[in-house]
Amino acid sequence: MTQDKHPVCPHCGENLQPFELPDNTGWQTSFQLACFNDECPYFQRGWNHMEEHYAVKASYRFRVDPESGTPSPLAVWSTDALKDRILDATVTEEDPSSPDETADGGRSS
Numbered sequence: 001m002t003q004d005k006h007p008v009c010p011h012c013g014e015n016l017q018p019f020e021l022p023d024n025t026g027w028q029t030s031f032q033l034a035c036f037n038d039e040c041p042y043f044q045r046g047w048n049h050m051e052e053h054y055a056v057k058a059s060y061r062f063r064v065d066p067e068s069g070t071p072s073p074l075a076v077w078s079t080d081a082l083k084d085r086i087l088d089a090t091v092t093e094e095d096p097s098s099p100d101e102t103a104d105g106g107r108s109s
Contacts, residue, residue: 009035011042011048011061016064019085023081026053028067034074047075 007016016033037043046059060073061082076082 007064009037009040009042011035011062012037012040014040016062018066018083018087020087021085027065029065031066031087033064033066034082036086038079043076056077101109 008014008018012035014035014037016034018031018033019036020031021027021029035043040062042062043059046061047057050056050060052060058075058077060075063074064071076080082095
C-alpha cells in the first residue's frame, strides 16, 4: 500500500471519511471510518433490507474500525444521520488510527 492511499468503500469506491463518535459508545477510538456517499449501493440497498426484515425505516453505511480494520454496518435513520459528525481530516491506509485533523478543530463545515 502506498502511504497516500486513502481507505475506500468496497461497494462504491468512495473515500471513507472519519467521523466523531458520540460519548460512551464503548468503542476504543474517538472516531470510526464510514462511507457517506448517498449513492453507494450498500446504503441504497439497506433501506429495503431494513424495511423487509425489521419493519424499520432505516439503512446502514459501510463502516471500518480504524484500530482493528474490522468492517461492519453503521445503522442510520436518515440520509443526513451522523453527517454532522464527519471530521475534516485525512486518513491513510498507512495509519488509519490517527486522522490528520485540520487547524479548524477537525469538523467539516
